[in-house]
Amino acid sequence: MFIEPESASWLLPEHDQPENIHLILIMLRWAFIAALAWGEYVKHGRGMAMMHIDDGGVGYCPGSPCECHREMVDRYDPEREVVVGVYREDDILNVYIVSGWPAPPDAYLITPAERFRLTAH
Numbered sequence: 001m002f003i004e005p006e007s008a009s010w011l012l013p014e015h016d017q018p019e020n021i022h023l024i025l026i027m028l029r030w031a032f033i034a035a036l037a038w039g040e041y042v043k044h045g046r047g048m049a050m051m052h053i054d055d056g057g058v059g060y061c062p063g064s065p066c067e068c069h070r071e072m073v074d075r076y077d078p079e080r081e082v083v084v085g086v087y088r089e090d091d092i093l094n095v096y097i098v099s100g101w102p103a104p105p106d107a108y109l110i111t112p113a114e115r116f117r118l119t120a121h
Contacts (some may be wrong), residue, residue: 022086030100033058034107037082046073049082069095
């Protein structure tokens with residue numbers, strides 16, 4: 001299941017923006033990606049957030065989607081970092097270990113359930 005974040009909220013000043021479009025898109029969605037990754041890590045263990053390059057939808061893949069990225073998934077610090085795979089169709093374009101503010105556990109605590117389209121009964 002892929003979830004599209006509602007808004008881009010975490011930006012660096014224009015002169016500090018990275019030139020890599022993938023990193024810019026990850027930064028724009030950082031709080032949401034970090035929150036999703038932490039929630040899924042708690043439920044399923046280590047894994048990788050997967051962001052679709054065209055629509056920005058983000059999902060979570062428990063474990064590693066392939067052997068070539070297993071080392072990254074095995075070594076990241078889930079309390080500070082997220083492994084983010086950027087993909088289009090069936091191709092993983094690149095994989096990054098990203099950290100930012102807020103840290104994943106804090107992002108999870110401050111992200112409203114509506115952002116995940118969750119309901120409580």
